[in-house]
Amino acid sequence: MLAVELQGIWKRFPGVIANSNINLKVEQGSVHAIVGENGAGKSTLMKILYGMQRADEGTISVNGKIVEFDSPSDSIEVGIGMVHQHFMLADNFTVLENVVLGSEPTKAGSIDFAAAKSRISEISDSYGLEIDADALVGDLGVGDRQRVEILKVLYRGARILILDEPTAVLVPHEVDELFEALRGLKSEGITVIFISHKLDEVLQIADEITVIRRGTTVATLNQKTQTVTAEQLAELMVGSELPTPETRGSTVTEQVVLLVSELTSVNSDGKAEISDLSFKIHAGEILGIAGVEGNGQSELVEAIMGTRAATGSIWINDQDASKLGTRKRRELGVAYIPEDRSRLALLLDAPLWENRILGHQTQAPNAKGIRLTPKLTKMDTKRIIQEFDVRTPGIDVLASALSGGNQQKFIVGREMSGNPILLIASHPTRGVDVGAQAAIWDELRAAREKGLAVLLISADLDELIGMSDSIKVILRGKFVADADPATVTPQQLGNAMTGALKAAN
């Protein structure tokens, strides 16, 4: 029995075809994943299925019957519920208030709180969601909130759940909890459509996997009847072999570009976030910093960039930069890819070409003396878009309109402009799709070959081992081990990161 069947769905927007000839069959009571790169058309497809947008062509069938949706209320009526990537919850409301909103049970004109509560705990118990109806949503963690969202759609009688990138906001153990809950739903006969680009998670939870590439469905794989691998999925997603992070040959030179000694930074409580860090990076060398997040990596980067007070010395290209402000340091030739691109690297509500200026506001081609030169900036923005394959309709669109991968490619392009000598890359491929990831690795390799010194911080151990010429392990603000990327395994590195054992070398 098919819960959902889509046949020949087309959706065109001015200038782009978002979906072309989509065909999808979802079995009832299964977890069906839809994977694809950012911008492949997953979200549009789900909006069509949820009634937020109308398809130009094609048919939607739910439980064997052809349906037409004008708005989400139509799809809710046939039992489809959507859990949005950004939660739609009111923090000042209780779980109960959030759940019943819009379809409140009433008794003599007022809300029947008792009935609502027993209904909510009934649903929560039968699917193992473990939600307290009286808790204030503002007090709940991210994982709990997500389960409240699921509860919300189940309360409305949904039998088919669409989850849009549900793990994007979760930490690993919350992901496990979510999957536990999804298995519970499945066993009760609920159909789950799971959108993601995280392949390992998809392989963990999905019964069937449909791959979308450039707006069209390219394959459906069934995990029950065949073995599916991440490589196989990735190849289907990007249409070519899965990129791997690796560098060839050594380009390390004798010239020291960054020399840091005894760098220490103390927070407002008097606790040392980083203490006594000393290292050097040569031209043509990538130094990787491995560590469990929150062990001083962000503080180290901030101290080098001059956005955090620190003692010790920082020399960039034989110049003492310890006393310089952030702008002066950048003018020495420091390129910076921050860990949180939307907060630290972009003005989301400004057009792309204005974002080109950020961090280079005193340098050509953005400025001449005290005057900005928008014409030159715009020309250069176009160059970046071409050279770095940033997919955008133009340079006047707001930065927020770009997908994460394209934002990151734009940032890399901006930072690599103006011949930098040192690149600080904090989680450069976090939250971007496979295609953008490959492009960014290419750029890092190119930078290394051009003779830049690169400081790479990443939580992705394969990336760290593949890209780095040497690796230092940071734990509680101190370097605890060195590792040779040629010989170290991710497991050894992981052990060193948690302090379990000294890394091999």
Added chain:
Amino acid sequence: MTAVLSILKSGASRKVKFLALFIAVLATLSLVRMWADVLDLTSRGTISAALGLAVPIGLAGLGGLWAERAGVVNIGLEGMMILGTFGAGWLGWQYGPWAGLLGAILFGLLGGGIFALATVTFGVDQIIAGTAINILGLGFAQFFAKIAFSKAPGGGPTQSPSISALPTFTFDRLSDPLVSLHGKGYFIISELAGLISGVFFRLSILTVFSAGLFAATAFILWRTPFGLRLRSVGENPHAADSLGVNVYLYKYIGVLTSGVMAALGGAFLAIAASGVYREGQTGGRGFIGLATMIFGNWRPGGTAIGAGLFGYIDALRLRDANGTAMRAIVLLGALALIVLAILAIRKKRYQVVFGLGITAAVLISWFLLTTALPREVALVAPYLATLLVLAFASQRLRPPAADGIPYRKGESK
């Protein structure tokens, strides 16, 4: 005092907590009355006057609450109130007080409608639109008052002819014996007697009606599906929209109700308090109403208590011939600060304790060194109280999360 605090901290029901707080307030009043020797602090006249002064402020606050719960900051309350006084005066002197009320409601809808059009439909900055409403309301009333009242018998360009009075209730059999009980000066009992006698003395039907509006607001907004939806629009309109709540409609309802409530506050001033429309009659009560709403944590009960506080201090000021009541107010303020200081000690916020202690000490020595104080002290007292509440309770205040943010359908984050 500490006993009361521990009750408030405990898991006792809200009724018990409220009762404990009420008794504590009465006890404090009683102590101050004895120490400062001012019987008028809780006399029938004071309480009755306080009630009359609290109602228009409270209604303005309730108006603010309806708008802000729907996510619209309404600083145009003053202008809407002025429209209400004019509406009440214009229809009131011609067709009687009930028609005056209707007039106020209509003009409140007018003010609220313009404000809703600007802020909800066109997404204009709410502070700017509210300021415009204040200017517009004043100008409108002045202009049309000149036309409507200049040639009317007993009227003038800035004043309407008198409006006939609405019925008031006096329960002499209950009120009079209580007054004599109050005169005996027993601890707490006299305060209670004064309070009850004041409430049931020349009680305007409009006051009863207003109390009903508070209760109705609490019930509608917190107990009905309609109210949940209206509040959801003020908390997270995108979430509300995704569940099929018509955000624009609920915002309109909130803002229009806000206009009506504020205008009714104006009508109370014109009909019950003075019997005429007079220019400048509102005297900034719309703004004070907004302050009481914040004082009351965007809730009807808290707003009512805030309005009561403002009304009470204003009543004392008006009745205080020789400045002795003002002197008592200083002592009351000092005691309130000491209570806050005790709370701050428990939270280990010693800088705050130090500041409060110094201020309380200054106030107590001021009290001990003088025998009478200028009435003007009372003018700042309520504002000072609001500032203190904002300063010390700001972490616990819970304004609607999407308050003041213009909503555009489809533009979610």
